[in-house]
Amino acid sequence: MGFEKVVVVDGRGHLIGRLASTIAKQLLEGQRVVVVRCELLNVSGSFYRNKLKYFAFLRKRMNTNPAHGPFHFRAPSKILWRTIRGMIPHKTTRGMEALNRLKVFEGVPPPYDKTKRMVVPGALRVLRLKPGRKYASIGRISREVGWKYGDVVEKLETKRKEKSAAYFQAKKKINALRAKAAASA
Numbered sequence: 001m002g003f004e005k006v007v008v009v010d011g012r013g014h015l016i017g018r019l020a021s022t023i024a025k026q027l028l029e030g031q032r033v034v035v036v037r038c039e040l041l042n043v044s045g046s047f048y049r050n051k052l053k054y055f056a057f058l059r060k061r062m063n064t065n066p067a068h069g070p071f072h073f074r075a076p077s078k079i080l081w082r083t084i085r086g087m088i089p090h091k092t093t094r095g096m097e098a099l100n101r102l103k104v105f106e107g108v109p110p111p112y113d114k115t116k117r118m119v120v121p122g123a124l125r126v127l128r129l130k131p132g133r134k135y136a137s138i139g140r141i142s143r144e145v146g147w148k149y150g151d152v153v154e155k156l157e158t159k160r161k162e163k164s165a166a167y168f169q170a171k172k173k174i175n176a177l178r179a180k181a182a183a184s185a
Contacts, residue, residue: 006032010117012040016083016138018123024087027098034103036112038076039139039153042125047136054145074147076138077104106139106153113160 007026011019019041023033043050062068073079081104089095105112121127125135143150 003029003031006034006115008034008036008112008115008117010119011035011037011080013125014041014120014123015125015128015135016041016043016080018128019120020080020083021087022120022123023102024084024098027084027101028088028094030101032101034105034112035077035080036105036108036117037157038080038104039106039137039142039150041076041080041138042135043138043141044125044129044133044135046134047140050136050141051144054141058145072145074142074145075106075149076142076147077106079138079142080104106149107157108160113164 009019009023019035023035026033045053058072060070061072062070073082081102084102085099088098090099108117129135139147139150
């Protein structure tokens with residue numbers, strides 16, 4: 001990734017750990033990063049194994065007062081955020097500033113639905129995982145452990161995709177007319 005004002009990364013089809021390490025490095029170098037569609041991130045290993053891992057994580061809490069942490073985020077975006085936080089010295093000023101440069105979302109919210117979304121080739125599941133290996137979706141794991149907004153995000157994403165498709169058809173028509181006009185001129 002080159003140094004740009006804001007890099008918008010589409011989380012779909014990326015392995016969470018590999019994506020997190022790339023993003024952590026970029027954040028520490030001063031790059032602003034936004035990750036959208038966190039619910040479509042993947043993690044290697046079967047769904048059942050990853051679900052058991054998350055339940056083991058849920059059991060880890062402060063014995064005298066669980067409200068003191070550790071906090072177990074259920075939302076896919078927060079799971080990614082916490083993974084990235086673990087790769088950054090977040091207790092130093094430099095680390096705090098780096099984390100402030102990060103934004104994570106489920107779905108694609110309005111300011112970013114009209115911007116170019118990037119992928120990180122080194123973190124893509126299709127390039128990194130051997131065909132036939134098992135993998136799980138972070139969105140599905142989140143739903144199983146208590147994330148309540150999967151259906152809402154799905155509905156909003158469907159609406160966004162319909163609007164996007166309509167826009168693309170109109171754009172294709174305009175480009176065709178423009179090409180026709182250029183050919184006749």
